[in-house]
Amino acid sequence: MKLTVKNLAFSYDNKNNIFENINFTLNKGDVLGILGPNGTGKSTLLNCISSYLKPKTGEIILDGVNIEDIPARELAKKIGYVQQITSPTYDFTVREYVMMGRTPYLNFYERPGKKDKELVDEAISIFGIENIENKSYRQISGGEMQKASMARVLVQNPDIIILDEPTNHLDFGSQFKTLEIIHNLSKKGFIIIYTTHNPDHIFMLENYVAILNKSKFSFGSPQDLISENSLKDLYDINIKLTYSKELNRFTCGYENIQNLK
Amino acid sequence: MLRNKNYTLVLLSSLGVLILIFLWSLSTGRYDLNIISVSKLLISKVFGTNSGIVDKSSAILFKLRLPRALAALFVGAALAMSGASYQGVFKNPLVSPDMLGVSSGAAVGAGIAILLNFNVLGVQVASFLGGIIAVMITSYIPKLLRFSSDLILVLSGIIVSGITTSFMGLIKYMADSETQLPEIVYWQMGSLAKVSIDNLYFLVPVIIIFSSILIMLSWKINILSLGDKEASSLGINTKVFKIIIIISSTFLTASSVCIAGTIGWIGLVIPHFCRILIGPDNSKLLPLSFIFGGSFLLLIDTLSRSISSTELPITILTGLVGAPFYLYLLYKQRMNIK
Numbered sequence: 001m002k003l004t005v006k007n008l009a010f011s012y013d014n015k016n017n018i019f020e021n022i023n024f025t026l027n028k029g030d031v032l033g034i035l036g037p038n039g040t041g042k043s044t045l046l047n048c049i050s051s052y053l054k055p056k057t058g059e060i061i062l063d064g065v066n067i068e069d070i071p072a073r074e075l076a077k078k079i080g081y082v083q084q085i086t087s088p089t090y091d092f093t094v095r096e097y098v099m100m101g102r103t104p105y106l107n108f109y110e111r112p113g114k115k116d117k118e119l120v121d122e123a124i125s126i127f128g129i130e131n132i133e134n135k136s137y138r139q140i141s142g143g144e145m146q147k148a149s150m151a152r153v154l155v156q157n158p159d160i161i162i163l164d165e166p167t168n169h170l171d172f173g174s175q176f177k178t179l180e181i182i183h184n185l186s187k188k189g190f191i192i193i194y195t196t197h198n199p200d201h202i203f204m205l206e207n208y209v210a211i212l213n214k215s216k217f218s219f220g221s222p223q224d225l226i227s228e229n230s231l232k233d234l235y236d237i238n239i240k241l242t243y244s245k246e247l248n249r250f251t252c253g254y255e256n257i258q259n260l261k
Numbered sequence: 262m263l264r265n266k267n268y269t270l271v272l273l274s275s276l277g278v279l280i281l282i283f284l285w286s287l288s289t290g291r292y293d294l295n296i297i298s299v300s301k302l303l304i305s306k307v308f309g310t311n312s313g314i315v316d317k318s319s320a321i322l323f324k325l326r327l328p329r330a331l332a333a334l335f336v337g338a339a340l341a342m343s344g345a346s347y348q349g350v351f352k353n354p355l356v357s358p359d360m361l362g363v364s365s366g367a368a369v370g371a372g373i374a375i376l377l378n379f380n381v382l383g384v385q386v387a388s389f390l391g392g393i394i395a396v397m398i399t400s401y402i403p404k405l406l407r408f409s410s411d412l413i414l415v416l417s418g419i420i421v422s423g424i425t426t427s428f429m430g431l432i433k434y435m436a437d438s439e440t441q442l443p444e445i446v447y448w449q450m451g452s453l454a455k456v457s458i459d460n461l462y463f464l465v466p467v468i469i470i471f472s473s474i475l476i477m478l479s480w481k482i483n484i485l486s487l488g489d490k491e492a493s494s495l496g497i498n499t500k501v502f503k504i505i506i507i508i509s510s511t512f513l514t515a516s517s518v519c520i521a522g523t524i525g526w527i528g529l530v531i532p533h534f535c536r537i538l539i540g541p542d543n544s545k546l547l548p549l550s551f552i553f554g555g556s557f558l559l560l561i562d563t564l565s566r567s568i569s570s571t572e573l574p575i576t577i578l579t580g581l582v583g584a585p586f587y588l589y590l591l592y593k594q595r596m597n598i599k
Contacts, residue, residue: 052493076496083494088487089352090541096483103484104496109477111544156495 001159008058024219031186033202034195036212042195050081076104080158082149087138094148095133101155123151143174163194203249279556286330286563332456333562334555336517339468341554343510344528349482357529358514362421366395367518369425372432389515450574451524467516471509479543526583533590
């Protein structure tokens with residue numbers, strides 16, 4: 001599986017581009033973390049890659065085929081999209097919610113069968129959420145919701161998993177557990193694209209980073225792209241990057257409040 | 262919540278209750294006909310044997326009560342099922358055929374058709390067109406305002422209902438006060454009194470066809486209830502499915518409206534009640550709403566023709582029973598409603 005994004009640009013009003021000149025290629029098992037301040041178009045970019053929004057120019061190519069030429073149901077077997085946690089209108093159980101991941105494999109009027117149920121059982125046990133499978137999805141914790149969403153995308157069995165701010169609204173521990181899940185999924189061969197507000201997450205997961213800032217896009221390795229200057233440019237605060245020998249990676253240190261700016 | 266218990270058990274017991282209400286309805290009325298005679302007559306009709314019961318009883322049962330009971334059953338079932346489907350597609354538990362303006366739009370269509378002396382089929386088609394135009398306007402207003410929310414959708418329904426009420430006033434003003442006006446007014450309040458066996462030949466197939474379509478697509482309604490973005494990411498062509506589901510639901514509502522007038526509350530309350538019983542999965546919710554909607558209207562219609570010496574319009578009773586019941590459901594569910 002190979003995902004290529006070529007010269008992608010998007011505009012809501014056909015005048016001002018939200019972003020432009022986006023180019024990158026990802027292969028099996030690659031992880032791409034996208035950094036950028038609020039409102040910079042990270043989610044819009046994910047919506048374009050998942051084909052929910054039509055780009056102004058450029059193309060997204062999956063194994064040599066433009067995604068515009070792939071029927072929606074087939075595309076859903078290739079790209080899974082975990083959106084920011086929202087509460088569904090109705091009180092579905094976690095199990096019912098996870099089962100919805102099987103939708104692309106069901107015909108026009110078909111309902112989930114025995115095989116779908118087995119796949120759901122498997123995903124539920126992979127994420128260890130058997131204890132909440134009959135609970136209402138709306139009444140579980142943020143971390144549990146994230147696991148349920150991941151289980152849903154796993155039964156969807158795509159090649160590429162897109163995650164919009166998967167660590168949002170999660171407590172400190174759950175954030176890192178989510179990163180661990182992402183790491184494990186990439187080891188299984190999934191291509192993962194996610195957005196985050198925390199540069200440390202990018203260092204932890206290594207692989208690729210993309211920075212989206214004021215409609216400019218850069219793509220590369222975390223070591224090349226993330227510097228104190230680029231973070232200052234992104235978030236308008238002073239951040240100290242320190243190399244930790246123990247952790248064998250860079251970590252972000254934050255200045256005292258008086259010296260933030 | 263019963264949702265984790267056996268769905269089949271809930272379905273079968275509700276079917277049992279429906280059969281009991283059905284028999285009770287057939288045996289209730291001014292002419293004395295007990296449940297045993299009713300059962301004997303029905304069995305002999307089905308197997309073509311002689312029941313040994315006087316012809317008058319047979320005529321009253323098969324010419325008057327049975328068509329009416331079947332009409333009540335199918336109209337109630339259609340309204341509840343269309344309500345459940347609208348609530349799923351619009352991902353809003355507050356919508357119902359009446360709140361989206363479908364019922365009143367269908368009423369305007371039918372009113373115009375009565376004014377123009379159309380036949381039954383003409384009234385049916387006109388009421389469908391009225392319903393579909395109303396639901397299109399209601400769902401277009403949020404897009405026009407570029408502000409889509411559950412609340413705006415409900416408010417749009419109120420706007421459309423307001424306009425249709427004016428149209429209805431105009432139709433009544435223009436109607437012949439001797440012949441057409443009483444017909445329009447009485448019919449607008451909801452009644453099954455004038456249902457004949459001929460109406461059923463039209464009503465029943467339409468309801469069975471469109472209910473079957475909705476039941477076939479019930480799993481997709483679950484997905485649509487997550488919102489367009491999530492449904493698309495799961496490979497659903499949201500536009501196509503929404504159109505099929507809205508048209509089917511509107512057909513159900515419109516055919517009910519043209520047979521029985523505008524009957525409120527069923528499309529809103531019954532799906533809510535069934536959701537409490539078995540959860541929001543539409544592949545279970547739709548069949549159960551069908552049975553409960555049918556039972557409820559059958560019960561109400563039987564009461565409306567038996568509790569007083571003159572027959573009461575159905576809407577009076579559905580409102581009196583439905584509104585407080587809805588209040589109770591809201592109280593029970595207050596933690597779950599955002």
